[in-house]
Amino acid sequence: MSTIRPSLALTCRRKLAAHCCRARYISSSSRRCNSPSVPSIARLLDEGPPNPDHVVVNGYVRSIRELKRVCFANIGDGSSRESMQAVLTHEQAKGLSYGSAVKMTGAWKPCRPNAKQSHELEVSGVDIYGPMDASTYPIQKASMTPEFLRTMPHLRTRTPFNSLLLRLRSTCIAEITKFLNEEGFTQTHTPIITSSDCEGAGEVFNVNSSRKDAGLDGGEAYFFKDAKYLTVSSQLHLEALAQSVGNVWTLSPTFRAEKSDTSRHLSEFYMLELEMSFVDDMKVVMDMVEKMIQQTTRGLLRSRLAKELTVRSQGGTEILPERWKILAQGSWPRITYTKAIGLLRSSGEPFDHLPAWGEGLGIEHEKYLAELHKSPVFVTHYPRSIKPFYMLASSTSTDQEETVDCFDLLLPNAGELVGGSMREHRLDPLIISMQAKGLVAPGLPASITDEQMGALKWYIDLRRWGSIPHGGFGLGFDRLLGYLADVPNIREINTFPRWVGRCEC
Ligand SMILES: NC(=O)C[C@H](N)C(=O)O
Numbered sequence: 001m002s003t004i005r006p007s008l009a010l011t012c013r014r015k016l017a018a019h020c021c022r023a024r025y026i027s028s029s030s031r032r033c034n035s036p037s038v039p040s041i042a043r044l045l046d047e048g049p050p051n052p053d054h055v056v057v058n059g060y061v062r063s064i065r066e067l068k069r070v071c072f073a074n075i076g077d078g079s080s081r082e083s084m085q086a087v088l089t090h091e092q093a094k095g096l097s098y099g100s101a102v103k104m105t106g107a108w109k110p111c112r113p114n115a116k117q118s119h120e121l122e123v124s125g126v127d128i129y130g131p132m133d134a135s136t137y138p139i140q141k142a143s144m145t146p147e148f149l150r151t152m153p154h155l156r157t158r159t160p161f162n163s164l165l166l167r168l169r170s171t172c173i174a175e176i177t178k179f180l181n182e183e184g185f186t187q188t189h190t191p192i193i194t195s196s197d198c199e200g201a202g203e204v205f206n207v208n209s210s211r212k213d214a215g216l217d218g219g220e221a222y223f224f225k226d227a228k229y230l231t232v233s234s235q236l237h238l239e240a241l242a243q244s245v246g247n248v249w250t251l252s253p254t255f256r257a258e259k260s261d262t263s264r265h266l267s268e269f270y271m272l273e274l275e276m277s278f279v280d281d282m283k284v285v286m287d288m289v290e291k292m293i294q295q296t297t298r299g300l301l302r303s304r305l306a307k308e309l310t311v312r313s314q315g316g317t318e319i320l321p322e323r324w325k326i327l328a329q330g331s332w333p334r335i336t337y338t339k340a341i342g343l344l345r346s347s348g349e350p351f352d353h354l355p356a357w358g359e360g361l362g363i364e365h366e367k368y369l370a371e372l373h374k375s376p377v378f379v380t381h382y383p384r385s386i387k388p389f390y391m392l393a394s395s396t397s398t399d400q401e402e403t404v405d406c407f408d409l410l411l412p413n414a415g416e417l418v419g420g421s422m423r424e425h426r427l428d429p430l431i432i433s434m435q436a437k438g439l440v441a442p443g444l445p446a447s448i449t450d451e452q453m454g455a456l457k458w459y460i461d462l463r464r465w466g467s468i469p470h471g472g473f474g475l476g477f478d479r480l481l482g483y484l485a486d487v488p489n490i491r492e493i494n495t496f497p498r499w500v501g502r503c504e505c
Helices: 006-019 041-047 146-150 160-182 235-245 282-301 304-309 322-328 337-345 363-373 427-436 450-461 477-485
Strands: 055-066 071-076 084-088 101-110 119-128 248-255 268-277 334-336 377-380 406-411 415-422 470-476
Touching (some): 041 055, 235 268, 235 450, 235 470, 268 282, 282 304, 282 322, 282 377, 282 406, 282 415, 282 470, 282 477, 337 363, 363 415, 470 477
Antiparallel strands (some): 377 406, 415 470
16 A cells, blocks of 8 residues: 655645645545435435435535526435535635545435425535546536546446436346245356367457466466356356356356457347256246346336336326336246247348358348247257257257257347257267367267367366256346347446457556
8 A cells, every 4th residue: 555755745736635625635534524324315215314404415516507596416325316416605615526436424305396306405605625627527418428428437327317227227137046045046257267278269369378476496488277258158167167056157257259349249248147957848948047037127117227217108197117017027938949940931031141041040031030030039940060068969850950048138139148058968979069069079979088189178077977967048138238228238347348459457
């Protein structure tokens, strides 16, 4: 920790005081007095203060209006999209500007009828926490474009909507955690540094840099013995843990080195991944996806956030975004990939590309299929050739159309949210599938040596000793939040977004 010589600190404080005229700076000792007992503005607005004659508020000035006799300031603290109105004298308002961090003391008084707020703070004292040079503050009251705000992720969460997104993230995690606890799942943590490319798409960030001081013998060497990557999915490790404690889940950062410069892809994002043990029917896994999303959305609907995200119709009635209703209920259609291809090909839609059987679905096709059903829709049983090695062969596969027991959940206007599958739990078919993808050396499964199994020997081991049928899925958590908040680009959802060519701070 750096130390400042008392004389220097004093000089700095004097300079700041001079710069901000009447600003009353809070000393570090009184700052400690602002304990968690100071209620948030959300709580103040919802419940009122415990003692209306003595109210303390911490927050930031969101606007300030000077009238002839008094000044009005709106104070926000990120706990609510709304702000609290404070009435001050001109003298008290001196030194305050948009963005100033303040402590206000006063009395909680009813506003005149028809005012936006039922009560306001009649201020008796104002203290400013720290300096604020309004002339250089890049965040302004006027609306700023998402693109502009993206250039300063360290500041943009101070805006009311972006702080709402942070609270949406937190409440959503709490609801999912509650749901999965009630369902008997164990939350786990899986590694970020891994030795495998789970999806086999080669979109891995290599972290095993060569460093002169890294080798144990002092010579130049990789930090680890061989190639290591930032994880692209926790799935393989979750599968190991699912054989230890039953149903498991994790919400972890995930990394993909894809050069997709789109509104739906990031190089670092959060994925909720879940594995279910002793399950041999993919329907059970899809039921869990559906139940988890629906219960989570219903929990959000009961929360304060629903009110904050509610939009007003022209007639003045409050309406929740349609998408919340879509996610909260219903039995979502399940169609096979083969049926989906048929629907696309007979649709007459002017797609950029019309996929043939065996090709992947693009975002335009995913959106179309969900919008056609006016609901989230599961597309199941994709061709093996376009899916990763770990998926279980469908029992309905024919020689011509080899498919796997997998599914994607597609949302209207948004496309893929979840991808999942039954896992190949039998030893020999798994080795054969890995050989087909070049992950294990060729040869008869029974005579493959540990060395020939390569980096994923440990994963093959799971099938050697007490293997069980199981399946799971991964849900793009930032995508879910973007859908709920009706924010089309997940660069607004992820607090410090990274994508090809961009890693701001
Ligand atoms: N856990 C999962 O099934 C997610 C899958 N591995 C994916 O990354 O798409």
